[in-house]
Amino acid sequence: MIQNYDATKLEPEILDFWKKHGIYEKAKEKNKGKRKFYFLDGPPYTSGKVHLGTAWNKALKDSVLRYKRMQGFDVWDRAGYDMHGMPTEQAVEKNLGLKHKDEIPVYGIANFVNACREFAITNMLSMNQDFKRIGVWMDFDNPYQSIQNTFMEGEWWLIKKAYENGRLYEGEKTMHWCASCATSLAKHELEYENVTDDSIFVKFPIKSKKDEFLIIWTTTPWTIPFNLGVMANPNLDYVRAKVGNEIWIVAKALASSFISGVAEKQFSILEEFKGNKLVGLEYTHPFENETHQFRELKKKHSKVHTVVMSEEYVDISAGTGLVHMAPGCGPEDYEIGHRNGIPPFNTLTERGVFDETSGIFSGFVAKKDDKKITEEIRKKGLLVAETKIEHDYAHCWRSKDPIIYRTTTQWFFKIEDLKDRMRELNKSIKWVPDFAGSRNFDNWIANLRDNGITRQRYWGTPLPVWKCKQCNDFVVVGSIDELRICTSRGLMKSG
Amino acid sequence: MHKPWIDEVRIRCKCGSIKERIPDILDVWIDAGSASWNCLDFPRRKDLFEKLYPADFILEGIDQIRGWFNLLFVASMVAMSNCSFKSVYMHGFINDAQGRKMSKSLGNYILPQEVIMEYGADTLRYYMIGGTPPGVDINYNFDDMKVKHKNLTVLWNLHKYAIEMAKNLKVNPSELKIDLQKFDVEERFIFSKLNSAIKMATETFNEYRLNEIPWQAEELFLELSRTYIQLTREKSSMGSEEDKKVVLYAAYNVLLESLKLFAPIAPFITEAMYQNLRHEFRLKEESIHLFGWPKHDEGLIDKELEESMQTISEIMQSALAVREKIHLGVRWPVKEIVIAAKDKNIASAVEKLRDVIKKQINVKEVKIVESMPNVKVKIKADYSKIGPKFGDKAPKIIAQLTIDSPETVLKHIQENGKHSFNADGEIIDIVKEDLLVTREVPMPYEEGIFKHGLIYLNREMTDELEAEGFAREIMRRVQALRKKAGLQKSDNISLFIKTDDELREMLKDWSIVIKEKVGASQFRISELEPSRKHAFVSNEKVKGKEFEIHLEKV
Known part of the structure; x- marks a missing residue:
């Protein structure tokens, strides 16, 4: 008599049956040499836990693989794991009782890296078991692992190819930065949260005039010390307004809401003009005397601390119509600065602290010490008003902290110019559902920016670039064999 | 090859100095982005890459639009100016039943292990794979999942049924060959459903519309159980040998093909059922998962x-x-x-x-x-609704509703959602909820x-119908007693029914049928006690009539 359906009893028995009789292997053997079906497993991170979402994902994959096998396809079904990176470093740091990245060299990088490797492998083996338990038939005995030499070489190959195709470059870029993770963040690692911040209105004295000011508005007071320009929209209307004994320049449409509303002052309009009339107008930075770097910058780049034009990033939705520009503190600022020959300027350390060259701001913490910096502006008599603003601000998807910006040297893939070709090729991909490709993915590609590819951490595939400190010549190595050749021609210890 | 060992490698520079490695590591997204060739051990190996690249299929969640899908494409463009994948299935996220993200702090976090320990992995797979369309989040609902679990029991019972039936018939259904001519409309129906399902599932899988497969397989085996088995209940228990073989043939073959269709979704239960069938009927194939995918027969589809x-x-x-x-x-x-x-x-x-x-x-x-x-529809105002709703206008409205024809009122409500009329200069809208509708059926x-x-x-009950009803009920009770007595189908019995005159009269015309159906070589009905004691006796009551069944093997 056959028993009633009891899944919890039946399933382990079936697992044993499959194992004992090698059914999975037989299923694969049957189709050897026939029509190929290359399934590529998106490698889950070796976090150790198979969550419900991961289980769902693998079950969906498994249903396709089983179908294709029954249809007689020679199915390539190698499982994969994503094993390097921050989450592992953070978990191992925690396990070892290390509070910050700086403590790792003290503990010993080799020890630390070995601990990371062990952590990742242990988790991989555990996840293999979990996947097998839900009946997934994939090659879990020989998964592809990002920590293996063969794999890392495959990445070196990519870097070398990028270099050969003119798509690898070292650049100084203003990057989204997470102070607590002490690493730069790519666009896809940002999470936008709706938060309330302090915003300030600041007077910038115009050099050629007495008591005449550009009024700028910012939601990030900590970026004022790095200000190198003011953006105005050439097509908007601006006014010179008499406010008491002073003359303020603001956008016409925002004049009354700002001057009467926010600053609570009476005013009268002296003159009206288009934004393009402001181009080149020189102003005095509030901390000109305290920041020695400004002198050098102004000598080399004539447009520093002048008004520049931007149609794209200046509007009348909020503020004053004049946008403070710090090319070292944001990708848009960087872009307009770049266009005007104004380089990024940013003295924050990895931990988001103003370094020892930052004069009165040395030791201040970016974002956290916004109030202190505002106070310095107020002391100069240049603070017009403070308001609270609710807006979407980018946060690090790991630490959940609000991001800051740093200007660092990173290596990049040049890919922006590939956008059009990629959008074209995307049309030939079969997406289920269709809108995932025609809408979601297409939108993403259309907004593609060059990818930063390097990180300043320990557990990962090393960047295969060797550079000479003396002459700055560098070599990009594409494989271990190539490295051997380079070093044998050269000298020194090999790893 | 990792840090810190790789950092010890130095290269002599032609300027006389030394090249040192830039201390950075690659972003993990580069790791994942290189998977399309790294999965094939390229460039260490060239053969797999040449044979397989680019990937035919990938499947990940919506967050990978800016993650893995992105880097996969960028990496292959940078290295080879091509796209590394041909098709993608994109799924959504898992939320709780209210659509909230699962989190430990909310207390709505479900671990797959929890579900598996109670319901098994098949239920988890079956529920989740079919749980939502591609690109849409799934709101994990335990009640829906339990329904799937119940369905698996229905599926399981189908093979118990087939095996039981085969045992009774002493037939191996895998060796049965039935001429299509012998098919009744029920068989033509279930084989049409089967072939429609095979055709549809094949197309659906080929199009990667994965979430639809569980529903298609489910519809088939539920139909097999709830419709086909039900429709052939009498044929399979009281029909001829031939009839029973036809039912067994249909049930077995449709079940077997259903298992193949469902195997990619629920690999455990389909395997276990197959192993039981295999053992029972000495089937050749070692596993359900080693079968080829079924092919549909267009000629058997009758939409x-x-x-x-x-x-x-x-x-x-x-x-x-x-x-x-x-x-x-x-x-x-x-x-x-x-x-x-x-x-x-x-x-x-x-x-x-x-x-x-x-x-x-x-x-x-x-x-x-x-x-x-002659069906009379009557409507009446529902005082409990009209009163509070219309206040002092109520009496006028109630009166109006006795005047308007019920057919007209209901027609307006069906077409416009309301029935309107003028009461003292004000437009009154009456909706269905304001009325009590009674239908007088002749x-x-x-x-x-x-x-x-x-x-x-x-519901008119004639004497004839009643007699038939009693006869059938008696036959059913006799069969039950036979089974309780442990008798085989081939055993003949001597049957005696003690009952009143009225029932005896009713059953007069049915004695031959009863004898045949219950396998009685001797059959008597009487008011009096039976002449000898029978081995098995039961007291029965049907519709208020009492009678005793006495039977024993002959």
């Missing part, structure tokens, strides 16, 4: 028949509901059912499957009309409703 069966299924459901309402079990034959429907398709379905209806709901005659004459009919119309069961 019209499928639709007709669906229609009369609904009619029969309704009829059975009416029987229950008037406490008239299905074993009591009913003189007539009238089906009132305007749709010509309903009429033709009923025509085609008239015999099925008769058999299933035990009616002698099936009539179809466009609408039932005797002897009892009304029931189905999707496309109404049915009327004639």
